[in-house]
Amino acid sequence: MVEKITVGHVHMSGCTGCLVSFADNYEGLFKILDNYADLVYALTLVDVRHVPEMDVALVEGSVCLQDKCSVEEIKETREKAKIVVALGGCAAYGNITRFCRGGQWNQPQMESYVPIGDLIDVDVYIPGCAPTPQQIRNVCLMAYLLLKGTDEQKELAGAYLKPLMALAKRGDEACGCDLMYDVINQGLCMGCGSCAAACPVRAVTIEGGKPQIERDLCIKCGACYAQCPRSFFNFDVMNEFEGISELIKEVMQ
Amino acid sequence: MVLGNYKTCVAARSTDKEILKGAQDGGIVTQLFAYALEEGIIDGAIVAGPSDEPWKPEPMVATTRAELLAARGTKYNLSPNISLLKEATRSYGLDRIGIVGTPCQMQAVRKAQLYPIGMRDVPDKIALAIGIFCMENFPYQSIEAIVEDHCNQKLESVTKMDIGKGKFWAYTERGAVSQIPLKVTHKYEQPGCHVCLDYVSNLADVSTGSVGTPDGWSTVFVRTKNGENAWNKAITAGCFETQDIAGVKPGLDLVTKLATDKITKNQKTLEARASFGVGKGLRNPYL
Numbered sequence: 001m002v003e004k005i006t007v008g009h010v011h012m013s014g015c016t017g018c019l020v021s022f023a024d025n026y027e028g029l030f031k032i033l034d035n036y037a038d039l040v041y042a043l044t045l046v047d048v049r050h051v052p053e054m055d056v057a058l059v060e061g062s063v064c065l066q067d068k069c070s071v072e073e074i075k076e077t078r079e080k081a082k083i084v085v086a087l088g089g090c091a092a093y094g095n096i097t098r099f100c101r102g103g104q105w106n107q108p109q110m111e112s113y114v115p116i117g118d119l120i121d122v123d124v125y126i127p128g129c130a131p132t133p134q135q136i137r138n139v140c141l142m143a144y145l146l147l148k149g150t151d152e153q154k155e156l157a158g159a160y161l162k163p164l165m166a167l168a169k170r171g172d173e174a175c176g177c178d179l180m181y182d183v184i185n186q187g188l189c190m191g192c193g194s195c196a197a198a199c200p201v202r203a204v205t206i207e208g209g210k211p212q213i214e215r216d217l218c219i220k221c222g223a224c225y226a227q228c229p230r231s232f233f234n235f236d237v238m239n240e241f242e243g244i245s246e247l248i249k250e251v252m253q
Numbered sequence: 254m255v256l257g258n259y260k261t262c263v264a265a266r267s268t269d270k271e272i273l274k275g276a277q278d279g280g281i282v283t284q285l286f287a288y289a290l291e292e293g294i295i296d297g298a299i300v301a302g303p304s305d306e307p308w309k310p311e312p313m314v315a316t317t318r319a320e321l322l323a324a325r326g327t328k329y330n331l332s333p334n335i336s337l338l339k340e341a342t343r344s345y346g347l348d349r350i351g352i353v354g355t356p357c358q359m360q361a362v363r364k365a366q367l368y369p370i371g372m373r374d375v376p377d378k379i380a381l382a383i384g385i386f387c388m389e390n391f392p393y394q395s396i397e398a399i400v401e402d403h404c405n406q407k408l409e410s411v412t413k414m415d416i417g418k419g420k421f422w423a424y425t426e427r428g429a430v431s432q433i434p435l436k437v438t439h440k441y442e443q444p445g446c447h448v449c450l451d452y453v454s455n456l457a458d459v460s461t462g463s464v465g466t467p468d469g470w471s472t473v474f475v476r477t478k479n480g481e482n483a484w485n486k487a488i489t490a491g492c493f494e495t496q497d498i499a500g501v502k503p504g505l506d507l508v509t510k511l512a513t514d515k516i517t518k519n520q521k522t523l524e525a526r527a528s529f530g531v532g533k534g535l536r537n538p539y540l
Contacts, residue, residue, distance in 0.1 A: 021373075132373040163368070186536045187526075190390065190445035192354070192361040193312065193336025198371025209331030209392055209443075223371035229361045230445065230538040239254065241363040241456065242477050245376070 005055040005147050007140065008041030009087075010077050012070050013097055013113055014061025017130040018088040019043070022058070024133040028252050032137065035251075036144040050076075056143050057081035058136070062090045062097040063119055065112040071119070078120040083143060086122045086168065087136065089129040089221030091115060093174040096129070096219045117172035125167040127174065127222030129200050139164065141251060156237075156244070163232040167222075174222035176203055176213030178231075184210055188230040198227035255512045257455025259474040260481055262505065264466040264496040275325040277415070278463040279471030281493075282353050282383050283325050285459065287318050288487045289351055295380045298351030299341055300324040301332035307409040308400075309393050312337045314345045327385075329414055330396045331443070335361045339371070342378055349380035355387040356451035363456045381483050384454020386462025386472075386508075387446075388416075388515055395441035403438075404431035417463060447522045448538065452512035459484055465508040466501050472508060 009019055019042070023029055033039055039046055040054050051057075057077045063070050078084055089095030094115045102111020116122055124143075126135055138160070145157035176199070183189045191209035198204075203217035204224050211224070225231050237244065256262075266279030272287065273280045282300075289295040302313035302324040310332035315321045334354045341347045352362060359382055366376040391399070400408050404423040415422040421438050423431045454460035458480030465472035475484045487493060498505055526535040 126370070128370045130373075132369045132371070134369040134372075134374070134376050138367070138369075160367075182536060187444040188448060188536065188538055190355075190357045190443060190449070191331040191333050192358045193333025194338075194361045194365065196333065196336040197339045197365075200371065206333040206336055208394075209333065226368070226370040227365065227372065229357060229364050230448075232540075233360060233364065233538050235254075235539060237367060238360065238363050238456065239258075241367055244367060 003148065004036055004038050005144050006040045006053075007037040007056045007058065008039070008052065008054045008081070009043065009045070010041065010051065010057050010059045010073065011043045012059060012061030012074060012091065012116065013064050013067075014088065014090045016043075016060070018058075018060035021130040021133050022087075022136050025137050028133070028137055031252050032140055037140060051080055053080045055081070055147055056083045056085060056140075058085050058087040059091045059116050060087045062094050062113040062115050064110050065114060066110045074116055074119055083123045084116075084120065085124040085126060085139065086116055087126050088131045089127055089219065089223070092117070092122075092125045092127050092167070093172055093220050093222045095221050098220050115172040117168065122168045124161060124164045125222070126164065127167065127226040128198075129219060129221035129223065137252070138248065141248060156240070159234060159236040160244075163234055166232065167226060173220075174225060175220040176211070176215060176218040176224055178222070178225035179204070179211045179213065179228065182225065183228055183230050190230070192229065194227045194229060195224035198223040254455060255509055255516065256453055256505075257451070257460075257474070257476060259476045261475045262498045263473050264470050264498050264501045265473045265493045266470045268491060268494050272322065272325070273469075275322065277325070277327040278469060279461075279466070280325070281461040281471045281473055282385070283321050284492050285381070285383060285483065285487055286315070286351050286353070287321050288490060288492045289381055289483055290316070290318065290321070292486065293349075294483050294486070295349045295351035296347040297341065297345055298353065298381075299334045299337045300353055301328055301334060306393075308396060308411065308414070314341050314347070316345070326413065327415070329416065330391045330393045334358055335365070338362070338365060339373070339375055342375055348378055350378050351381045351383070352379065353383045353385065355385055355390060356454045356456070357387075357446075357449055359384040359454045359456040359460075360451070381479060382458045384457025384460035386453050386460065386464055388452065388511065389442040389446035391438075391441055392443055395443075399433070399438055399441055403433050406431050447519055448526070450516050450519055450539075452515045453508065464511055465498065465503060465505055470496070470501070472498065472505075
């Protein structure tokens with residue numbers, strides 16, 4: 001087996017759901033750790049106190065501006081990781097932490113939470129609350145192929161990751177309104193229902209063939225827009241779905 | 254990619270009289286799902302089922318042959334089938350999902366598999382995705398306008414709608430047939446369809462449509478290993494009557510022509526969108 005990449009899980013203000021989701025690859029997680037990635041940093045899983053050098057940092061959670069430790073840690077992560085991945089809605093878009101008002105017992109002054117992209121450049125976004133185990137797995141494998149694969153694999157992995165990198169460039173605000181602004185208002189919606197299926201809080205229903213967003217329910221995780229085939233659709237990748245699905249199955253066995 | 258990747262292409266129709274009775278053409282989707290359900294290839298299928306309003310489809314998870322039969326036939330308006338994709342694995346507990354849809358919906362299915370951003374535990378559970386040929390789709394209000402205003406028929410009295418030979422057809426229970434040229438229906442089309450670059454559901458496991466084959470038959474593309482597996486078993490079980498596609502009229506030339514027309518026309522739309530404003534354009538989802 002060729003050399004592995006190093007991956008760390010950096011925990012900001014999140015609920016640990018992203019880490020649980022990563023672990024929910026079950027034996028797939030062991031496969032990833034056995035063959036493709038060394039976990040060099042992770043709360044409770046790895047006994048390392050300070051952010052080390054690593055290839056890929058999976059960052060969960062948003063940054064609390066009043067928590068000096070978190071601010072330092074996210075900056076350190078950017079310095080020490082080749083690729084920074086915003087893992088999940090909080091890191092990418094603020095998600096549920098966008099709604100916080102502070103006032104929690106013993107740290108009432110901690111009230112301002114921002115997605116990591118407000119403080120550092122982010123390379124890849126994995127939206128969703130929680131991001132799915134399969135999406136995290138796919139990104140891990142593609143990151144591995146991008147860094148360690150053959151030229152052909154590098155090209156495929158690059159094409160796969162491109163839209164997720166474009167999401168990171170697009171900005172760090174997201175909500176169900178994106179479906180209106182970027183899809184319906186742009187004359188692109190064709191009423192497939194992907195957004196409604198993707199929403200973890202059932203804030204999206206389909207009315208008259210188009211998404212209807214219950215904005216009070218929306219947690220700003222970005223899943224609906226990212227899942228929409230009319231947000232991004234990569235022919236290079238999508239036309240190869242059978243081969244890629246088989247490749248993933250094969251390398252995870 | 255005009256016709257997409259495929260392993261085989263045949264003209265086919267169901268051998269089941271009951272299925273054919275209410276089918277749009279050759280009853281391919283209903284028959285293949287009914288067989289797959291019986292054989293355990295799928296646990297259920299997401300289909301465009303009936304709703305309270307005439308000709309307004311409602312996505313449903315069909316887990317019986319009777320439910321599949323109730324959903325037969327084409328409804329030319331929006332059925333957000335993908336909205337049930339995750340739900341089918343949850344409330345319905347399906348491990349092997351069948352799903353039928355238009356080319357854009359097949360794109361959504363494959364995106365859900367490759368980028369399962371909000372589709373936890375869904376990617377491995379797509380067992381059979383059947384795509385249908387599609388030039389464009391209509392909002393429900395458009396269908397009301399086309400059928401009631403242009404064809405002068407009450408929606409609830411219509412027994413079948415069809416698009417073919419350059420016309421939109423409405424057949425009624427009393428035997429009347431209304432037809433209007435498609436140039437009348439164009440303005441009622443859903444705008445989102447005009448950027449679609451796929452006519453024959455390139456990304457489905459099996460895709461089918463009436464174009465290319467005689468009345469009562471369907472053209473069938475078998476595209477993936479999954480599709481081939483289900484299709485070959487169904488053929489062996491005698492579910493379908495088939496003919497060599499090279500031997501039927503009008504044949505694949507017409508399919509190729511319509512597919513090329515759609516792609517060319519919609520490429521132009523995409524180009525026009527790029528400079529829609531003054532120094533500003535509209536989004537291109539394929540970039």
